[in-house]
Amino acid sequence: MVDLPEWVWEFHGHHCLVMPMGYRMGLIGLRELGMEKVKDHGAFALPEIGVGHPQTCVADGIQAATGCTYGKMMMESTNFGKIAYTLYEPSKGAVRVAARAEFLGELRKFAFFDFRMKGVKPSEIPLDVTQPAIEFVLSVPEEKAFKIEKLGNFGFSRAKGSFVKDVCDNCGEVVFERYLRIKDGRTLCLPCSAYDRE
Amino acid sequence: MVDLPEWVWEFHGHHCLVMPMGYRMGLIGLRELGMEKVKDHGAFALPEIGVGHPQTCVADGIQAATGCTYGKMMMESTNFGKIAYTLYEPSKGAVRVAARAEFLGELRKFAFFDFRMKGVKPSEIPLDVTQPAIEFVLSVPEEKAFKIEKLGNFGFSRAKGSFVKDVCDNCGEVVFERYLRIKDGRTLCLPCSAYDRE
Numbered sequence: 202m203v204d205l206p207e208w209v210w211e212f213h214g215h216h217c218l219v220m221p222m223g224y225r226m227g228l229i230g231l232r233e234l235g236m237e238k239v240k241d242h243g244a245f246a247l248p249e250i251g252v253g254h255p256q257t258c259v260a261d262g263i264q265a266a267t268g269c270t271y272g273k274m275m276m277e278s279t280n281f282g283k284i285a286y287t288l289y290e291p292s293k294g295a296v297r298v299a300a301r302a303e304f305l306g307e308l309r310k311f312a313f314f315d316f317r318m319k320g321v322k323p324s325e326i327p328l329d330v331t332q333p334a335i336e337f338v339l340s341v342p343e344e345k346a347f348k349i350e351k352l353g354n355f356g357f358s359r360a361k362g363s364f365v366k367d368v369c370d371n372c373g374e375v376v377f378e379r380y381l382r383i384k385d386g387r388t389l390c391l392p393c394s395a396y397d398r399e
Numbered sequence: 400m401v402d403l404p405e406w407v408w409e410f411h412g413h414h415c416l417v418m419p420m421g422y423r424m425g426l427i428g429l430r431e432l433g434m435e436k437v438k439d440h441g442a443f444a445l446p447e448i449g450v451g452h453p454q455t456c457v458a459d460g461i462q463a464a465t466g467c468t469y470g471k472m473m474m475e476s477t478n479f480g481k482i483a484y485t486l487y488e489p490s491k492g493a494v495r496v497a498a499r500a501e502f503l504g505e506l507r508k509f510a511f512f513d514f515r516m517k518g519v520k521p522s523e524i525p526l527d528v529t530q531p532a533i534e535f536v537l538s539v540p541e542e543k544a545f546k547i548e549k550l551g552n553f554g555f556s557r558a559k560g561s562f563v564k565d566v567c568d569n570c571g572e573v574v575f576e577r578y579l580r581i582k583d584g585r586t587l588c589l590p591c592s593a594y595d596r597e
Contacts, residue, residue, distance in 0.1 A: 208406030214438040214466040223470065240412040240522035252472060253558030254575035261470030268412040271469035272421065272459025274450060281589045282578025302566050302573045318562065324438035348572075360451030364516060368500050374546075375500045377452035380480025391479045 202340040203228065209265040213258065215324040218313060218334040222284070222346075223248075223262025225339065226298045229349060230288030231267060233296040239268035244290040245275050245357050249299075251282035255317070259284055259300075274359060287352065295355035297348075304346040308334065369393050400538040401426065407463040411456065413522040416511060416532040420482070420544075421446075421460025423537065424496045427547060428486030429465060431494040437466035442488040443473050443555050447497075449480035453515070457482055457498075472557060485550065493553035495546075502544040506532065567591050 203225050213220045227246070231237065236244070246269035250257040260276065263286055269275035285299030308314065311334035316326045323331070338346075365378040369390035382394040391397040401423050411418045425444070429435065434442070444467035448455040458474065461484055467473035483497035506512065509532035514524045521529070536544075563576040567588035580592040589595040 206409070208409050211404070211406050212410050212463060213468065213470070214436065220470065238412065241520040250470075250472075251575065251578050253560050253577050254564070255560060255562055257472050258470050261468050264468075264470065265410060270411065270459050270462075271474060272411070272418065272448075272456050272462065274448075274455050276469060280578070281595075282575035283572055283588060285572065299572055302571055305573050322439040362451050362453060364453055366452070373500055374481055374483065374497055375503050377449065377480040379451050380449050380478070390481060397479075 202336060205339060209262070212265060213261045215322070216326075216328060216331045216335065217258055217323040218308065218311065218331065218338045219256045219258040219284075220262040221335055221338045222256075222300060223259030223286075224266045225262070225343075226259065226286060226300070226347065227263040227266025227288075229298050229343065229347060230263075230286070230296050233298075233349060233351065234288060234290055234293040236288075236290060236293060238266065239275070239290075242273055242275060244269055244288065245277070246286055246288050247277055247279055247357065248286040249279045249281040249283040251278070251280045254282055256284055259286070287355065289355055289357050295352040297350050297352055299348045301346060301348055304341065308338070311337070400534060403537060407460070410463060411459045413520070414524075414526060414529045414533065415456055415521045416506065416509065416529065416536045417454045417456040417482075418460040419533055419536045420454075420498060421457030421484075422464045423460070423541075424457065424484060424498070424545065425461040425464025425486075427496050427541065427545060428461075428484070428494050431496075431547060431549065432486060432488055432491040434486075434488060434491060436464065437473070437488075440471055440473060442467055442486065443475070444484055444486050445475055445477055445555065446484040447477045447479040447481040449476070449478045452480055454482055457484070485553065487553055487555050493550040495548050495550055497546045499544060499546055502539065506536070509535070 246263050246267050248260040264270045287297045289295040312330050313334045370387040371393040376390045384394045444461050444465050446458040462468045485495045487493040510528050511532045568585040569591040574588045580594050582592045
């Protein structure tokens with residue numbers, strides 16, 4: 202069974218079976234690219250989750266396992282509505298890990314989902330209901346659960362960073378240069394310029 | 400000094416002074432709305448960070464403190480290039496917490512930034528260089544560091560969720576219904592339909 206450190210639950214906020222799925226997917230990606238969890242920057246985890254559907258919790262497991270966090274600007278979803286992600290490190294290449302349809306279907310046998318379909322919050326589902334599902338997800342043979350493929354010629358990048366910043370002439374708040382706008386000769390942030398609402 | 404649990408460092412991946420800033424901003428938001436860290440769903444943390452600038456690490460501190468994680472679809476950036484965020488819970492209202500310009504300017508005195516400007520990765524900066532800056536951020540009087548304002552009539556919502564899913568007729572992967580597309584009579588995911596690249 203894959204070991205999932207206690208702090209990852211603490212981060213995620215509740216016990217469910219989807220976050221651990223993402224944690225495994227994160228570890229698989231790292232192994233396939235020959236990487237360790239990224240302490241700083243330089244890699245990207247791109248989950249294919251979208252909005253208005255469940256199981257997006259995979260992305261928290263992926264953040265925790267890979268170190269590609271949203272705050273470090275290393276995670277961005279592709280909005281495909283799928284339980285899959287691509288891990289990319291420019292010098293090591295890219296690998297896509299997707300949950301298999303049969304595996305996702307098999308999860309339905311766990312009572313956890315009966316509670317969820319009835320609208321019970323994950324933190325309010327008894328742990329003895331959730332635990333067997335978590336153990337299944339963390340111990341099911343990898344090839345049964347996940348499709349793993351290396352991607353050739355994959356590319357993803359962020360804008361080149363700059364430390365330069367200034368204050369908005371109206372609100373006095375600090376704004377990084379790229380987001381400053383000019384209006385009637387004044388240097389403004391996006392909300393004060395109202396350009397973002399025009 | 401605000402207590403920052405060890406697991407939050409583990410999650411973030413390195414020691415820096417910006418993640419703790421976000422952690423404090425997260426705690427302030429919770430207190431102002433009379434909330435505890437959100438275990439499940441129902442609230443949103445909307446950081447104003449953008450791309451191509453430093454200090455986005457605030458968002459990881461905000462995720463950790465509030466429980467509004469990216470994976471639970473409770474975090475989305477507004478792309479304003481600012482070190483600020485809004486915490487919103489429909490039944491409790493919204494509060495915006497922004498780092499003050501003077502406070503951000505004052506941080507420049509710490510040697511941590513000299514290393515960063517030279518391109519040294521946060522995890523490679525000696526901890527005795529980083530630690531004084533972290534302690535400053537976690538202990539500076541709140542009113543000196545942060546501007547806090549309740550927002551009236553604030554609104555933010557996500558698409559109503561659905562558990563319904565199907566498999567793509569081409570790749571056989573599971574897709575949540577909202578993201579299925581029809582092409583030549585077949586039901587396809589976005590990449591297989593290629594609609595996302597047309």
